[in-house]
């Protein structure tokens with residue numbers, strides 16, 4: 001199983017806080033698609049960043065759709081809904097955030113995320129290679145450390161599908177090493193040179 005952990009990419013989370021949340025909060029619904037979410041640390045980290053930067057009622061308008069192949073049937077949906085994670089995956093979370101949103105679990109060496117965070121994330125199985133969007137009008141799509149598994153031509157088709165699926169002015173975040181292919185660059189503007197965060201044009 002691909003190892004992943006909470007707050008894996010702080011620079012991108014900070015860029016989402018600075019550039020994406022102020023735009024999305026202007027809308028009635030805030031829909032985020034986390035494509036290739038593995039067992040959930042990434043969508044839950046996103047939910048925490050939104051929670052930290054939104055008001056109480058605003059946060060209720062946030063929905064995070066987390067998808068993955070879950071090829072080996074590790075039951076990502078069950079893990080994400082339970083929100084219980086081993087110490088190894090939570091140890092890079094900033095101290096004050098950890099204290100606020102995590103509590104020790106009966107299972108030794110495991111911690112449970114606060115229910116308010118778990119409740120805004122829902123999982124469904126989905127293969128990006130189908131080129132079918134799970135949800136149109138997303139304000140933000142996060143797809144990190146996934147596109148590298150695809151062939152160049154598949155990657156371009158997936159990015160085009162993301163572009164179509166995004167709401168006008170919506171955002172796409174990929175990992176630092178995943179540069180925007182030349183053939184899809186005209187579809188987006190890079191929001192900041194610091195990270196791979198793009199806005200639909």
Ligand SMILES: C[S@@+](CC[C@H](N)C(=O)[O-])C[C@H]1O[C@@H](n2cnc3c(N)ncnc32)[C@H](O)[C@@H]1O
Nearest residue numbers: 002004036037038068069127128129144145146
């Ligand atoms: C390295 S993990 C990345 C997890 C998380 N996004 C992160 O950056 O921490 C890659 C994930 O992509 C998923 N994946 C690979 N190919 C995929 C596809 N065609 N459609 C959906 N998910 C895929 C894998 O199952 C795996 O969980």
